[in-house]
Amino acid sequence: MSRTPSLLQTTRYNTSQRILEELADAESRPIIFSSVTKERSAAELSEMLHIPLSSVYKKLNKLRHLGLITVARTVMDANRKRVKMYKSSIAEASIHIKNHAPDMVPVPDPILVANESGSAGGGSEPVPQNEFDVTKMIIEELGNARSRAVLFSIRDSAKNSRAISVELQIPLSAVSDALARLEYLGLAERLFADGNETGAYRSRIAEASITINGSEPTLALVGN
DSSP, X not given: OOOOOOHHHHHTTOHHHHHHHHHHSTTHHHHHHTSSSSOBOHHHHHHHHTOOHHHHHHHHHHHHHTTSEEEEEEEEOTTSOEEEEEEESOSEEEEXXXXXXXXXXXXXXXXXXXXXXXXXXXXXXXXOOOTTOHHHHHHHHHHOHHHXXXXXXXXXXXXXXXXXXXXXTOOXXXXXXXXXXXXXXXXXXXXXXXXXXEEEEEESEEEEEEEESSSSOEEEXXXX
């Protein structure tokens, strides 16, 4: 008898989910949008974005497989070594999250951004990443398939961590970790009755919209 795949099993190899994870990633996103209007080498991206070169190469490899970055050309450096120049395949992306499977619309034409003066992703220096930027932390959490599933499982009715674990077929410890992060970011709340904690959680948002057209994305949340 075949077993119905869990939510995470159905999203593990989902290309849209993998693209969303990269767009939500604090390192992948600036790599993509720093090369929208100008080709850049891995070394240049590493220096600009203050990301270790080894990490840049790993990110570029993933982004190329997902079609978000391409090798525009290969040049010779001063030491006569061949250097790949990378360019973004998208100019912006709009993500609307209303349940665990978000709608995502990438704009694949970089010329749209190249023709706008002062647009994000051009030759200007990117804004330094702030690891405690709550907006970026929320976007990363919404980009995580497990966290998103937990959040939207408690949108219409409050549940405790064990009920969520059974429903989503996610280990209880992982559900507890996700709930802790979601509560910290203000996306979920613990319920109380007569001043006592009930053990149940409820989502504080009904949906979210993310617009990414540079290293500084914008986020709009709709309350539950």
